[in-house]
Amino acid sequence: xxxxxxEFEKPVQELDNKIIELELSNDPNxxxxxxxxxxxxxRFGLIEKNYSGLSRWQRxxxxxxxxxxxxxxxxxxxxxxxxxxxxxxxxxxxxxxVSGLGKLGxxxxxxxxxxxxxxxxxxxxxxxxxxxxEGYRKALRIMKLAEKFNLPVITFxxxxxxxxxxxxEERGQGxxxxxxxxxxxxxxxxxxxxxxxxxxxGGALGIGVCDRMLMLENTWYxxxxxxxxxxxxxxxxxxxxxxxxxLKPTPKDLMEIGICDRxxxxxxxxxxxxFVAAANELKSAxxxxxxxxxxxxxxxxxxxxxxxxxxxGYFQENA
Amino acid sequence: xxxxxxxxxxFKDPEKKSIPDGLWDKCPSCDEILYRPELEKNLSVCHHCExxxxxAPQVYVDLLLDKSSETHLYQNLESKDFLKFKAxxxxxxxxxxxxxxxxxxxxxxxxxGKINGESVVLGIMNFRFIGGSMxxxxxxxxxxxxxxAIKDKVPFLLVCxxxxxxxxxxxxxxxxxxxxxxxxxKFAKNGGLYIPILTDPTTGGVTASYGMLGDVILAEPGxxxxxxxxxxxxxxxxxxxxxxxxxxxxxxxxxxxxxIVSRSEMKEKISTLISLLT
Ligand SMILES: [Zn+2]
Numbered sequence: 001x002x003x004x005x006x007e008f009e010k011p012v013q014e015l016d017n018k019i020i021e022l023e024l025s026n027d028p029n030x031x032x033x034x035x036x037x038x039x040x041x042x043r044f045g046l047i048e049k050n051y052s053g054l055s056r057w058q059r060x061x062x063x064x065x066x067x068x069x070x071x072x073x074x075x076x077x078x079x080x081x082x083x084x085x086x087x088x089x090x091x092x093x094x095x096x097x098v099s100g101l102g103k104l105g106x107x108x109x110x111x112x113x114x115x116x117x118x119x120x121x122x123x124x125x126x127x128x129x130x131x132x133x134e135g136y137r138k139a140l141r142i143m144k145l146a147e148k149f150n151l152p153v154i155t156f157x158x159x160x161x162x163x164x165x166x167x168x169e170e171r172g173q174g175x176x177x178x179x180x181x182x183x184x185x186x187x188x189x190x191x192x193x194x195x196x197x198x199x200x201x202g203g204a205l206g207i208g209v210c211d212r213m214l215m216l217e218n219t220w221y222x223x224x225x226x227x228x229x230x231x232x233x234x235x236x237x238x239x240x241x242x243x244x245x246x247l248k249p250t251p252k253d254l255m256e257i258g259i260c261d262r263x264x265x266x267x268x269x270x271x272x273x274x275f276v277a278a279a280n281e282l283k284s285a286x287x288x289x290x291x292x293x294x295x296x297x298x299x300x301x302x303x304x305x306x307x308x309x310x311x312x313g314y315f316q317e318n319a
Numbered sequence: 320x321x322x323x324x325x326x327x328x329x330f331k332d333p334e335k336k337s338i339p340d341g342l343w344d345k346c347p348s349c350d351e352i353l354y355r356p357e358l359e360k361n362l363s364v365c366h367h368c369e370x371x372x373x374x375a376p377q378v379y380v381d382l383l384l385d386k387s388s389e390t391h392l393y394q395n396l397e398s399k400d401f402l403k404f405k406a407x408x409x410x411x412x413x414x415x416x417x418x419x420x421x422x423x424x425x426x427x428x429x430x431x432g433k434i435n436g437e438s439v440v441l442g443i444m445n446f447r448f449i450g451g452s453m454x455x456x457x458x459x460x461x462x463x464x465x466x467x468a469i470k471d472k473v474p475f476l477l478v479c480x481x482x483x484x485x486x487x488x489x490x491x492x493x494x495x496x497x498x499x500x501x502x503x504x505k506f507a508k509n510g511g512l513y514i515p516i517l518t519d520p521t522t523g524g525v526t527a528s529y530g531m532l533g534d535v536i537l538a539e540p541g542x543x544x545x546x547x548x549x550x551x552x553x554x555x556x557x558x559x560x561x562x563x564x565x566x567x568x569x570x571x572x573x574x575x576x577x578x579i580v581s582r583s584e585m586k587e588k589i590s591t592l593i594s595l596l597t
Contacts, residue, residue, distance in 0.1 A: 164547030164555045169565060172575050174526030174546035181500035182532055186508065201484075202496055202527035202546070209497050223484045223493040223524075233406035233486060246404050247489045257401070259490050302508070306501045310462065312494035313455035314401040317393075 004066040008050065008058055012269065015043040047269040054218075057241035059250050060226055062218040063197050064160075067272035069279065071113025071156040071196065072098055077279045079103045082111065085142055087134075091171065094135030096127045096163070097207070099142040104154065105287050110146035112139045112207055113156030116197070130163035133176035136206045140180050143187055152190040152290050155207045160225050162203030177206040184209035186302045190293035192286060194264070195219040195251075196271075200228075211296075211304060212289045213259060215251035216282065217266040221259070222249035258311060262289070346370050348541070362582040371539045371582060373519055375421070376428045376443040379478050383441060383586050389432035392440075393463055396456045397424050402489050410487035417448045425456040426481070429464045431471070435590040437597075439476055440468040446480040446520065453524050454485035458495030461529060465502040465511075474512040474593050479530045482548070483523020496528035503532050512596050514589060517544050517567070517576065535592055536576045537585075538567040544576070 005013040019039050022032050054062070062068075075082050079102030086093040099112040114131065117123035139155075146153050162173055184191060184207075193210035199221035215221060224232075226244040231237040233246075254260035264285050271278035296304065344353045348370035358365070362382065363372040380389055397414075404410040418424065426448035430441045442464050444451045461477065468475035484492035506513060515533040520543035527546050530536075538544060545565035553560060563569050570576045580588050 162546065164551045166552065166556065166560065166564070169545050169547060169552065170573050172531070172573070174544075175531040175575055177527040177546065178496075178500065178529070178531040181497055181528055182504050182507070185497070185501040185504035201493065202524055205493055205496055206527070209500070222490045223486055223488075229406070229486055233408075235407060239406075243406070246402070246406060247486070248402055249490060254490055257489075257491060259494060302501070302504060306505060309494060309498040309501050312491060312498060313459050314399050314488070314491060315455040315459055316397050316399050317395045318397070319395055 006058075006061050006065060008054075008061075009269075011050065012043060012047055015039055015046065019043070044268060047273075051269060055241070055245070056220075056248070056250050056253075057226065057244040059218055060198075060220050060240075060244050062270050063220050065218075065270065065272050066118075068197055069271050069275050070118075071111075071115045071158060073275065074156065074196065074279055074282065075100075075102065075111045075113060077276075078283055079109075079111070085145075086138070088137035088141060090137060091134050094127075094132050094138055095125050096129050096131045096159070097135040097139055099139055101151070104283065104290070107287070107290055108151050109290075110142050110151050110153045111156070112142055112153065113196075114159040114204070114207065116158060127163055129159045130161060131159065131203060131206065132163050132165070132168045133171045133173050136162075136176035136180050139207050140183055143184065143191075147187050147189050150189060152192070152293065153187070154286060155191065155193045155210070157193060157195045157199040157204045157208050157221070158197035159200060159203050160198055161201045161228075162206065174202075177202045180206045181209050185305050188298035188301055190290060190296065190301070192289050192293070194282065194286070195221045196282075198225070200225045209305065209309075211293055211301065211308070212261045214262045214264060214282075214285060214289070215254065215260045216264045216271060216278070217251060218270050219251060220244075220249035221251075221254060222247045257314070344372075364582055369540055369581065371519065371541060373446055373480065375447070376423070376445050376478075379441075379443045380428075380430060380432075382582060383434060383476070383589065384430065384432035385434065385436065389430045389441075392429045392431060392467070393460050394424065394428070396460055398454055398456050398488075400487070401491075402487070404487040404489070406487075413449055413487065421445060421447050423448055425460075426451045426453070427457045427460045429460050431467065431473075434476075434586060434593065437590065437593050438471065438473045439593070440464050440471070440473055442475075442477040444478060444480040444525075446482070449485060449487075450483075451481035451525075452483060452485035452487075452492070453481055453495050454488040454492050455495065457481075457485075458492075458498045461495075461499045462502045465499070465506050465513075468511055468513075469506055469509055472511075474514065474597065475506065476514050476516065476589065477529060478516045478518060479521045479525050480518045481521055481523065481525040481530075483525065493524070496524050499529050500532065503529060507534075512593065514592060516580070516585070516589075518542050520544070522546065522548055531575070533577075534596070535578070537578050537580045537588070538570065538576045539585075540567055540579050540581055542567045544570050
């Protein structure tokens with residue numbers, strides 16, 4: 001897919017183009033090489049400056065950047081031996097979520113990830129990463145498989161929500177998500193969840209009950225998308241930027257209120273500008289988390305998760 | 320995962336439909352004019368068409384619990400505007416308005432009491448309090464109620480009525496789904512009996528968590544029950560929804576609830592279920 005630039009990435013685009021132009025010239029001389037070097041330094045500085053003060057809405061846009069790595073990019077990078085396992089055994093296979101077995105370093109793991117498409121055709125197939133009940137049931141089946149064979153589960157969240165359709169409702173979208181929340185609460189193996197792009201509503205949480213909650217730097221996670229919130233509480237879908245500010249859905253916001261346990265920093269300019277660096281950063285964080293979780297005995301997972309989620313509420317209680 | 324202002328006449332707050340003198344109500348289902356004292360005597364169920372009007376939590380206390388057996392629990396829990404959330408309205412103002420309107424502190428009340436002599440923990444949600452939305456208070460109250468049911472080894476009943484998670488609490492409202500579900504996992508593991516009673520409407524986050532996790536799931540007739548709201552689905556697919564879609568009878572047919580129970584027989588049916596299962 002060709003490179004896509006968001007509005008606030010445009011100044012970077014100009015430098016990218018100049019650098020590529022010089023690099024592609026047939027016989028770059030010393031002065032060309034010097035200018036390339038200078039331009040790269042300039043680009044680095046520009047990105048640092050522009051991206052240090054991103055608004056929440058801009059971060060939401062980065063999280064859904066069309067060039068951003070998706071679940072399968074990470075999974076295939078981590079695990080060349082990955083074998084995808086399909087279907088919920090009741091109705092169908094939901095391509096909006098991929099699941100299967102593979103490795104992270106030397107560790108055998110189960111991967112489950114919401115999967116968007118790179119183009120219209122892929123997106124129609126993947127349903128834009130919006131899962132149906134079958135997707136949640138497939139994910140649960142793989143989690144139970146992982147539990148049986150004592151493999152930790154790694155889930156990647158990247159969805160604007162569960163699919164709101166007639167069939168999805170008929171086949172129990174609510175029940176499917178609820179069932180996953182219950183079963184994941186008591187799963188007797190470690191679960192690490194990572195928001196790699198967008199994480200909205202029960203649609204994301206349906207694969208996101210975990211022991212450790214990680215977020216890549218340019219992602220968001222909330223009860224609803226900024227657009228959805230805007231159309232309901234602002235009665236104007238165009239107020240998404242205001243809604244993003246109000247919802248406070250960025251990794252930093254969620255660290256402050258205790259939902260996010262760890263932020264994975266992304267390469268200068270975002271994961272899409274250097275996928276290998278981003279993937280390696282994520283891999284080492286995941287290995288570190290799995291190492292720590294490997295010390296927990298199976299009987300303790302439920303109680304640990306109860307304690308983890310019990311803290312996530314803010315209220316007052318005056319006698 | 321959200322509560323909506325419904326424009327559709329079916330979903331209108333029934334109180335707004337009252338005829339000016341305040342003694343008459345129009346049934347939104349069959350359009351009959353109903354004399355309010357009589358309607359209330361009939362548990363706010365239309366005697367022409369069985370339409371179940373939305374009612375205040377106290378109605379379920381009187382309906383389900385043995386007289387004077389109840390203790391109101393966790394009644395000092397109150398919401399906090401920890402995000403300083405402001406859209407068209409400020410969250411703090413919405414809380415104040417809802418408290419004034421309902422005389423309640425939040426969208427749920429929890430009791431312990433007896434049903435035909437059997438001890439239970441009973442939670443009752445209130446749709447009139449910011450759309451029955453589930454924020455930190457609802458999550459905490461449900462969570463404590465389950466812990467109490469575990470400790471006392473009694474059944475847990477929960478009358479659900481909710482538009483979903485409370486957006487004004489951002490991602491924390493979403494976490495209430497997980498918080499309550501982890502407690503239910505423990506309750507189930509300990510052999511506890513949990514019966515949700517879904518009333519109009521039960522949508523969004525409540526359906527995607529404790530609404531659908533009962534050992535036996537009951538619903539009042541005609542209640543709207545679903546994950547996505549009808550408006551969102553309609554917008555997404557760009558066509559009208561089938562008649563009766565996402566109503567109790569539809570969910571029964573599709574296999575997602577066990578039994579539809581009218582208000583007048585609710586206590587006896589629940590009591591029977593408890594006696595058969597415990
Ligand atoms: Zn009627």
